[in-house]
Amino acid sequence: MEYILIPSASKSETTFFLSLLKKMQKEASTLSSDEMEDLAFMTALKEAEQSAKGSLSKVKANLSKVASAK
Numbered sequence: 001m002e003y004i005l006i007p008s009a010s011k012s013e014t015t016f017f018l019s020l021l022k023k024m025q026k027e028a029s030t031l032s033s034d035e036m037e038d039l040a041f042m043t044a045l046k047e048a049e050q051s052a053k054g055s056l057s058k059v060k061a062n063l064s065k066v067a068s069a070k
Helices: 011-023 033-050 056-068
Strands: none
Touching (some): 033 056
16 A cells, blocks of 8 residues: 655645545545654654664663653
8 A cells, every 4th residue: 555645734725635636536534743743653663673773672762761861
């Protein structure tokens, strides 16, 4: 499955793109900026887990250190 991200600045712009995609018979949905941030974070964690440079446990340990420093 492929995804296309289209950032929009206003509700009317979002409505326009959703309408256009519907007319093209494409499935479309919206994501808030918080949802996009969570998705990007989870993707980065998954990539780090499969990387030879790190593991999920190392990433979690580092994030825990950063969070406890606040």
